[in-house]
Amino acid sequence: MAAPLVFAHRGSSAALPEHTLAAYLRALDEGADGLECDVRLTRDGHLVCVHDRRLDRTSNGRGRVSAHTLAELEQLDFGSWHGVETDDPVDPDRTRLLTLDRLLSAVRAAGRDIQVLIETKHPSRYGGDVERRLAALLREHDLPDGQVGITVMSFSPLSVRRVRELMPDLPTALLLQVLPPRLPLRKLPFGARIAGPGIGLIRARPQLVPLLQKGGHPVYAWTVNERDDLDLALRHGVDGIITDRPRFVLDQLGR
Numbered sequence: 001m002a003a004p005l006v007f008a009h010r011g012s013s014a015a016l017p018e019h020t021l022a023a024y025l026r027a028l029d030e031g032a033d034g035l036e037c038d039v040r041l042t043r044d045g046h047l048v049c050v051h052d053r054r055l056d057r058t059s060n061g062r063g064r065v066s067a068h069t070l071a072e073l074e075q076l077d078f079g080s081w082h083g084v085e086t087d088d089p090v091d092p093d094r095t096r097l098l099t100l101d102r103l104l105s106a107v108r109a110a111g112r113d114i115q116v117l118i119e120t121k122h123p124s125r126y127g128g129d130v131e132r133r134l135a136a137l138l139r140e141h142d143l144p145d146g147q148v149g150i151t152v153m154s155f156s157p158l159s160v161r162r163v164r165e166l167m168p169d170l171p172t173a174l175l176l177q178v179l180p181p182r183l184p185l186r187k188l189p190f191g192a193r194i195a196g197p198g199i200g201l202i203r204a205r206p207q208l209v210p211l212l213q214k215g216g217h218p219v220y221a222w223t224v225n226e227r228d229d230l231d232l233a234l235r236h237g238v239d240g241i242i243t244d245r246p247r248f249v250l251d252q253l254g255r
């Protein structure tokens with residue numbers, strides 16, 4: 001069985017503030033095969049790398065990401081909550097907001113094979129704007145190419161469908177926290193190629209991984225940070241491991 005790919009969840013986010021450029025560059029240095037990134041739209045239509053709907057947990061801002069312009073968000077400190085000083089003159093990338101545009105440029109500049117998993121968050125609120133902006137940005141960057149692979153992931157089947165309509169050749173992944181009743185595991189809806197179950201779901205449904213794989217769906221498990229979860233994921237033969245601790249997982253895999 002091939003070793004699973006290792007994806008850095010929000011960057012090397014146990015070590016550095018999630019979704020900052022520093023966290024992603026650390027993950028690349030650590031040897032991760034790929035990066036995972038959540039995207040949201042700003043008020044003026046830019047895709048930014050932020051997980052939560054609100055700014056409060058990971059920055060010194062308040063309120064919804066979508067209520068702010070990019071220029072406003074760029075004034076905020078996205079590092080101190082994680083113990084990184086705001087006015088670090090050495091490495092401002094540790095505390096700044098990251099746009100998807102900038103992340104894609106950094107990935108390109110790394111000059112090696114990298115898989116980027118881009119997750120659309122609550123896209124139903126934006127009537128397709130997230131997916132349209134994403135398609136435009138990928139076109140601007142000429143991605144995917146021979147080195148940089150792109151997969152768009154979502155918990156939302158609607159978002160997967162929109163991505164398939166806009167970019168039929170781009171791989172998509174359907175994320176699963178629970179199993180919706182009547183979900184056909186041998187053929188995921190809307191042409192989703194990859195399945196992304198949470199590790200808790202894999203634990204609860206031992207037949208899940210083989211069923212999905214029999215249907216031709218590679219399985220990427222999230223978020224695998226501890227030894228017992230990693231053992232479980234490996235026992236089930238998953239194809240990808242999404243982790244906040246890429247170096248830890250790579251060490252355990254002997255890579």
Ligand code: G3P
Nearest residue numbers: 036038119175196222242
């Ligand atoms: O990689 C999938 C995983 O990121 C989904 O959960 O909440 O961390 O975005 P969340």
Ligand code: CA
Nearest residue numbers: 036037038119
């Ligand atoms: Ca995510």
